[in-house]
Amino acid sequence: MVMNREKFAALFKDLISHLYDPTVLETHPLAQYFSAADPDSSTSRARAIQNLILQEIEQLRPPGSEPQSQSPEWRPYLILYKRYVAGESPREIANALFIGDRQFRRDHSRALQALSGRIWERYLLPQDGQAKEEEQPSDENEFVLHFEQLDLSETLKSLEGILSQRLRSEQIHLDLCIPAHPIPISADRVLLRQMVLSLINYGLQLCTADRLKIRVEAAPTTAGILIEFETDEQWEIIREESSELLKYIRGWGKRMHARIEEHYPPRGQRGTVSLNLVFAPIKHRTILVVDDQAAALKMFERYLSRTGIQVVGNNNPEQTLQLAAQLQPDLIILDVMMPRLDGWEVLQSLQSNPATKNIPVLVCSAWDEPDLAYSLGAAAFLKKPLLQRNLLDVLYQLNLLE
Template identity: 70%
Template sequence: MKREMFITLFKDLISHLYDVTVIETHPLSQHFPIDKISDSSTCRAEAIQKLILQEIELLRPPGKEPQPQSPEWRPYLILHKRYVLGESPRDIASALYIGDRQFRRDHSRALQALSSRIWERYFISGAVDATIEPSSNSEDDFILHLERLDLSEVVKSLEGILVQRFRTERLRLDLKIPSRPITVSADRVLLRQILLSLVNYGLQLCAGNSLGLWLESQPDRNVIHINFETDEQWELNREEGKDLLNYVRSWAQRMNVQIDERYPLPGQKGNVSLRLMFASVQHRIILIVDDQVTALRMFERYLSHTGIEVIGITNPEQTLEVARKVQPNLIILDVMMPRLDGWEVLQALQLNPKTSKIPILVCSAWDEPELAYSLGAAAFLKKPILQRQLLDVLYQLNLLD
């Protein structure tokens, strides 16, 4: 990880300093050398909190009495009041006899100094080996786990974190969550982090008293809107948050999600709109028929990143009933099963008007693709089956985009 990226991610992480869940899943968390600065009884998030708070105190200038109007004391006082005492930006600006804009500039400089200090002390000097110094991006270490998610539920799960953050900022959160589900294909952990980081970016630019966050379902896409008012200095604040936004955009691209930004004209105040846009997804179901539970688990693992719902049954006699009820997009059918083999099940499915059009992938240890196709199978795979082979078939059957 490069220094610039570390500083960008650190500024995002410290905004959630007292939320253990967010810190644990933050992309920067895994790079902290916690094992070398903390005992094993402390969780990673708590150790990171402790490290950051200690480093803030080490920025305190010499002398017993703080000097609010002293440039030497101001970085420490801003960080101490903000992250140790939990005071709002407006209260801190008032206590230091500076305006809101001056606070933003000084706060940014103070975070720059703190993050640079932590980088130098723990990431490139004696406290830890320089093995993480190469420019590997932390997002490359994150294994994507796509699944079908309800956007309303995901945002609802973040409500407590967001409300607490806005209470600290002395701002109002206008949150609108629809009662009906809005389904998308995404990684839950990554989506939560993207939303928190986008809100954090919005707060850097927000000059009004509130920030709006709401969801919208459109025919061709689903959208999360973040709207707020900014002042004439929005370009400067945007420049400071540019690296964070670029990093968030790279996360979103991994899930095929777009981020759209709209700002006022340069030098003018006005409304800022950030939109997180998801392509509409079809609800795809695959029914797996195999008498071996281990085989069902294998298919579930192979398909866990696709967003496809998997239904598995071990009794082949239930196949026709389940297929009629569920109407899956595909049936994966084992051949060698007791009491009723796969060939019999295949013929029964083909003869029933309610299941005859469902494509069937036959899987067998015997190399018999001709027999499978002659009985109406859409595809055939010889066991043992590799994940790449299975996904290739799904692409051919238009079950994966």
């Protein structure tokens, strides 16, 4: 990824809006660039980012002992200081500087441009003035995703405190609608939180009303977080200024099989904006484990605990055919060495029954006999003792995990 001044400025607006949220700062796309700017820092990456930004805000203070609230020379510093150091709301700052809300938005944008430009030139601009792809760290390569089953409703609940605090500072009321029932999706926990917070931050840049609506929605084939608010005639300018941030959010979504649906008013008109972060819901999978050892059943439950797959145990091989026909599981994991009826006999009976012959079977055995398993109709074979990664690899191959 090539970073240039324009991309940096767009992403910096998102970064500074989370200046006091260490979790977001640690995983933000710009975090690695700040680390490169101060490689010898002994503090955490989040603290180093905070210190550097606050230090650079102070460097924008004009000469003179007393701030002049109505002086254009002082305005960029006062806006940044009041907003990000003193924690004042945009309305409070506008009143203190005797300017309107629209003028505040313009001046705030210019102040952020000045601050990001200063940081870019002092710390991040390559010595020859050209951004070189091979010299820039790659966020996509550095950040390894860890997919797990997450509850979209619970994720939004966990962000409610951060959102409420942020919106209070903006003097915006939050209408939050979260269903009581879980909405499972497969995603990386850290990146999901980053996406939601960044998308809401983008919305706040466009929002000109005193109310923001966020709700979790679920449909038979999709699940998502919908953000709605009112904007004015200048929404196109803000959208253009935030184009790089939107590219990042879309890129993150692509890595997690999610998409962003955007709806805006007609050009040059005020109206409602809706931003919808859409995921494919988890398909509920069931695996029938046939093993006479209770410890083995517990092992499979532990190995699959974060996949969203339901594990049904059966320690009586003689009941396997009836149970499989009734449950119609997505996979049968079959042990071989069992009393009264061994796994090979169970596999043959499953393959000869029309109600169960299309259910894939994974044979697990201490004996290394994959050829026999495949000849009897098994879809996969694993030799005991089992490793979790080998089991998950088989599930990916059988399209039971995404």
